[in-house]
Amino acid sequence: MPLTLHRCAALMLLLMLCVGIVHAAEPRPFDARYRLEVSGWPSTTVEHRLIRDGQQWISEMRAAIAVASGSEYSRFIDGTDLRALHYASGYRMLGIGKDYELNGDALATLPDRQTALFDLSRRGVTEDCDTPCRLRYLDHRGREERVDYRRLDRRMLELPAGRFEAVRVEVTEPDSPEKRMIFSFHPHVPGLLLAMEYHRDGKRKSRLSLIDLTLHPY
Structure with missing residues (x-):
């Protein structure tokens, strides 16, 4: 499979889309590393960190595969x-390559997808919709995207980083029912992804597993 800039961007989109809650957990800084396996590509490492800067939070995610790389950065307030x-x-x-940027004016109505991933990690834990819930956000170009999500279950995961309780959340695109993603979130650390699987046409195309985690003081 030829590796193109478009495919690299698609890889990062896969990781970073998805995608005021009562009893939602408070954010906690962390540094996490994952192993990413994508069908047809060599496996690679993804780095994800959430840090606090005063009253604001910064989420960063980086990945590199062969001669291509991608990164995303988001700053938000959790109030x-x-x-x-x-x-x-x-x-x-x-x-x-190419760089993209969205400022506060562009994000006044909808969040970027890094912030949306943080939001999804809490909504998936606390919300239980009769029909799939919907999350709206802006992609890297500032275009509106929509995904539907529903909580599946809680289960224990055995990962390279250890044994964790996880809340599994299924995410689908309204116009692409053949595609679905299963996120496994930490129930008490918002934004922390434990694992992820991407399925298309009933076949698993990629998976992400936590291999190292450092939780920092609040």
């Missing part, structure tokens, strides 16, 4: 309402 402030991303292949 009565979750509010995205700034987003930046970049993709490279053989030193050639």
